[in-house]
Amino acid sequence: MLRKLIAAALLLLAGSASADTMLMTRVMMKAEIAFEYLVTSIEEHGYSVAHVQTCDTGMGDFGYKSDFYRVVFFGKGEEVRSISKTHPEFAAYMPMKIAVVAERGETVMSVVNPLTFNQYYPDDEKMKVQFGRWYNDIQSMFRDVQKAAGDKVAVASLD
Amino acid sequence: MFVRRILIAAGLLALAPLASALPDGRELYVKHCNACHQTEGAGGIGLPLTGTKLHDVSDAYLIDSIRNGRPGRVMPAFQEMSDAQVNAIVRFLRERSGTQSAEFDPAPLDGDAGRGEQLFANNCIACHGEDGTGEGKGTGVTLSRERSFLVMPPAISNPGFQAAASDRQIRQIIRVGREQSGMPAFGKQGLSEQDLNDLVAYVRVLGERAAESRPEPVSDGELSHVYESPYDFETTVNNVKQAIVGANFRNFPDRYLEQGMIDEFSVNKRQVGIRFCNFKELYGMIAIEPRLGVVLPCRVTIMEREDGQVILVTPNLNVVSRWFNNDELVDLWAGMEEIFTEIIEEATL
Numbered sequence: 219m220l221r222k223l224i225a226a227a228l229l230l231l232a233g234s235a236s237a238d239t240m241l242m243t244r245v246m247m248k249a250e251i252a253f254e255y256l257v258t259s260i261e262e263h264g265y266s267v268a269h270v271q272t273c274d275t276g277m278g279d280f281g282y283k284s285d286f287y288r289v290v291f292f293g294k295g296e297e298v299r300s301i302s303k304t305h306p307e308f309a310a311y312m313p314m315k316i317a318v319v320a321e322r323g324e325t326v327m328s329v330v331n332p333l334t335f336n337q338y339y340p341d342d343e344k345m346k347v348q349f350g351r352w353y354n355d356i357q358s359m360f361r362d363v364q365k366a367a368g369d370k371v372a373v374a375s376l377d
Numbered sequence: 378m379f380v381r382r383i384l385i386a387a388g389l390l391a392l393a394p395l396a397s398a399l400p401d402g403r404e405l406y407v408k409h410c411n412a413c414h415q416t417e418g419a420g421g422i423g424l425p426l427t428g429t430k431l432h433d434v435s436d437a438y439l440i441d442s443i444r445n446g447r448p449g450r451v452m453p454a455f456q457e458m459s460d461a462q463v464n465a466i467v468r469f470l471r472e473r474s475g476t477q478s479a480e481f482d483p484a485p486l487d488g489d490a491g492r493g494e495q496l497f498a499n500n501c502i503a504c505h506g507e508d509g510t511g512e513g514k515g516t517g518v519t520l521s522r523e524r525s526f527l528v529m530p531p532a533i534s535n536p537g538f539q540a541a542a543s544d545r546q547i548r549q550i551i552r553v554g555r556e557q558s559g560m561p562a563f564g565k566q567g568l569s570e571q572d573l574n575d576l577v578a579y580v581r582v583l584g585e586r587a588a589e590s591r592p593e594p595v596s597d598g599e600l601s602h603v604y605e606s607p608y609d610f611e612t613t614v615n616n617v618k619q620a621i622v623g624a625n626f627r628n629f630p631d632r633y634l635e636q637g638m639i640d641e642f643s644v645n646k647r648q649v650g651i652r653f654c655n656f657k658e659l660y661g662m663i664a665i666e667p668r669l670g671v672v673l674p675c676r677v678t679i680m681e682r683e684d685g686q687v688i689l690v691t692p693n694l695n696v697v698s699r700w701f702n703n704d705e706l707v708d709l710w711a712g713m714e715e716i717f718t719e720i721i722e723e724a725t726l
Contacts, residue, residue: 268637
């Protein structure tokens with residue numbers, strides 16, 4: 219019992235990242251198709267896909283089985299312009315990026331949770347509203363892709 | 378008889394809202410666990426949660442693991458969840474796998490860590506590593522990458538595992554092994570009960586060492602670094618590119634910050650991202666952290682302000698790396714942060 223108590227105390231000292239620094243979703247759909255649905259949803263939410271980075275070229279040479287790894291860069295031009303003016307330090311994090319990765323015939327999508335940035339702007343209500351809007355939009359995009367995959371449970375869990 | 382039936386029906390009706398108010402474990406699993414552990418629990422970024430994995434662990438272990446995660450090993454701590462939600466996930470895992478909680482006496486075992494160290498070296502080190510952090514880099518079966526094991530052997534020295542697993546649960550797993558993952562049943566390989574106890578004692582020593590060696594948390598770091606350049610925009614851009622090549626990285630094509638989001642005639646061409654990478658390091662990093670694409674490639678953003686001052690903006694990698702709960706990445710990016718600083722210093726000398 220004493221050992222376990224010591225382990226628990228060490229755990230408190232160690233500290234673990236909270237669960238919400240990343241938003242992730244798994245879609246029961248091939249990555250190529252999920253990727254297309256994601257791009258459509260991004261655009262339907264009023265964002266532009268600025269760029270798609272293909273990271274999978276040559277991954278086989280490094281021992282990977284995964285054959286699909288893309289990063290979608292997206293944003294709204296007017297938001298990027300406005301924020302880079304008022305908060306130039308935030309330019310390092312724009313545009314936003316969603317990584318789309320194939321895993322055994324399914325697809326994992328990941329993005330930095332925009333609400334993670336709140337802690338760096340404790341007194342800036344405008345930025346907090348912005349981060350909240352991005353968070354809601356990304357959740358909605360993930361929901362769209364899940365709907366396309368016909369997964370009612372996943373859709374409900376994102377509500 | 379009739380009155381009794383009415384009373385039972387009334388009782389059921391009264392309980393109905395309570396039942397429907399219980400959190401839906403499957404829904405919570407899909408929301409919080411599915412992305413890493415896969416829909417059927419086959420694992421992926423996270424370890425498998427199949428019947429053979431869950432058979433020899435207690436519910437208390439699962440609850441603690443969800444609550445506290447695995448510090449520094451991708452699995453986050455779900456401390457915001459209610460007890461009812463955590464219990465619902467565990468209930469769902471049990472139902473799906475057809476297993477029940479394995480109950481263990483929480484009393485510690487009496488083992489000799491010195492003897493355990495020798496046994497560990499002979500029997501465990503090849504998979505779990507000298508320090509008990511598991512084989513190789515990364516975690517889970519990341520990115521369906523080729524591995525020498527079906528799954529990565531868990532980091533048994535991790536503070537989260539240490540706090541969640543009782544001595545007797547650890548002993549039981551060593552005794553019966555993990556068939557699906559290729560871990561032998563050491564109870565059938567000649568290890569005595571005392572040997573098993575000694576091994577558990579040494580696993581605890583590994584836990585204490587691991588907790589002491591974790592990177593210091595950086596909670597008050599700046600989100601990014603902003604530097605003023607003494608040069609004009611074009612010179613600064615050229616200097617950064619040269620410094621990047623000098624640091625043995627490859628420049629990617631430049632992209633204006635607004636490019637692709639504003640029509641090409643209106644794009645602000647005095648805001649440009651100088652992007653760079655080194656493919657060998659990139660794939661090495663993705664092996665360690667498959668979600669890393671959300672912050673790659675490396676970039677220095679150069680912007681000319683309205684007053685003509687040119688500034689350079691870089692992310693603070695010591696802050697960003699901590700968002701992934703991955704200590705290997707934290708170590709690696711501490712080095713990258715230094716390279717970024719050198720590039721900026723070189724470019725703005």
